[in-house]
Amino acid sequence: MGEAALHTDQLTKRFGRLTAVDSLDLTVNAGEVFGFLGPNGAGKSTTIRMVLGLVRPTSGRAWVFGDDAADVASAHDRLAHVPADVALWPQLTGAETLELLGRIGPGVDVAYRDELVRRFDLDLSRPAGTYSTGNRQKVALVAAFATRAPLLILDEPTSGLDPLMEREFRNAVREARDRGQAVFLSSHQLAEVEAVCDRVGILRAGRLVDVASIAQLRKLRRTEVEAVFTGRPPNLGAVAGIDGLETATNDDGHLRMRFTLTGRPADALRALADADVDQIAVREPSLEEIFLAYYGDDVR
Numbered sequence: 001m002g003e004a005a006l007h008t009d010q011l012t013k014r015f016g017r018l019t020a021v022d023s024l025d026l027t028v029n030a031g032e033v034f035g036f037l038g039p040n041g042a043g044k045s046t047t048i049r050m051v052l053g054l055v056r057p058t059s060g061r062a063w064v065f066g067d068d069a070a071d072v073a074s075a076h077d078r079l080a081h082v083p084a085d086v087a088l089w090p091q092l093t094g095a096e097t098l099e100l101l102g103r104i105g106p107g108v109d110v111a112y113r114d115e116l117v118r119r120f121d122l123d124l125s126r127p128a129g130t131y132s133t134g135n136r137q138k139v140a141l142v143a144a145f146a147t148r149a150p151l152l153i154l155d156e157p158t159s160g161l162d163p164l165m166e167r168e169f170r171n172a173v174r175e176a177r178d179r180g181q182a183v184f185l186s187s188h189q190l191a192e193v194e195a196v197c198d199r200v201g202i203l204r205a206g207r208l209v210d211v212a213s214i215a216q217l218r219k220l221r222r223t224e225v226e227a228v229f230t231g232r233p234p235n236l237g238a239v240a241g242i243d244g245l246e247t248a249t250n251d252d253g254h255l256r257m258r259f260t261l262t263g264r265p266a267d268a269l270r271a272l273a274d275a276d277v278d279q280i281a282v283r284e285p286s287l288e289e290i291f292l293a294y295y296g297d298d299v300r
């Protein structure tokens, strides 16, 4: 198996008639930050649970640094993880929780843990039962980042974090990479994955549809723009990055243009700035819409 941090071979999970994860072949190299991107229900958590040995694959296998993931005791010597729904022992304080979590797995850098507690602004004196979802997530993140596990598995770890904490999270991921730790990060946020990952696996309806570099992923980014003009409309037809241009007239006689923007927006903005724009609406499509436009319906 070499020394890939994580490797799966035809990993499959069926729940009755539903194939949640379908013949997944995936390799995460030691030391890389790998994004596992997919819309809700794509199968990200199920994949992670199989890698953690919490769910038995219907078929196929997974390895953590060459150890079979089903051999939980040895695989968990090399990894730390943050689940999608963090549950903590309600009577233990944050400090007691971190102590307990630190005893599982490959050991803790206590000085770095203390630093992370400050950076994530955690009050460790309170019982975990009084923590919000975001605070529980922060405890689990601090516990995982403070280990020197060569593989960190993070399942949608920022869903409960505010933007300031999300920034701390991104810093902690970069620091982990700088120390040589591999990070397997599941997310349904294109922006998050773009910000911290080296490579990205794209999962849709249980199937891996692509493994892409961040540069390739950026090409997927699109913005929907709708603008209304009072005077003469701009000539957008020949502007680079504009697709699907539609023009209609509003009830008040003003012209409305709709289009999709990909790549750098500079040329489109220049063209718009020349016209008398009365209203503008800009929308980021959901991951599912982006995937549909790019990969079509042919993944099942």
Ligand SMILES: Nc1ncnc2c1ncn2[C@@H]1O[C@H](COP(=O)(O)OP(=O)(O)OP(=O)(O)O)[C@@H](O)[C@H]1O
Pocket (backbone or CB within 6 Å): 015, 018, 020, 038, 039, 040, 041, 042, 043, 044, 045, 046, 047, 084, 188
């Ligand atoms: N224990 C289970 N029994 C039956 N179906 C399940 C079970 N666990 C997951 N599923 C189904 O498998 C599919 C994949 O779910 P999974 O939670 O892995 O997706 P996900 O990509 O992590 O989604 P999300 O981003 O919403 O967490 C979904 O259709 C889900 O309903």
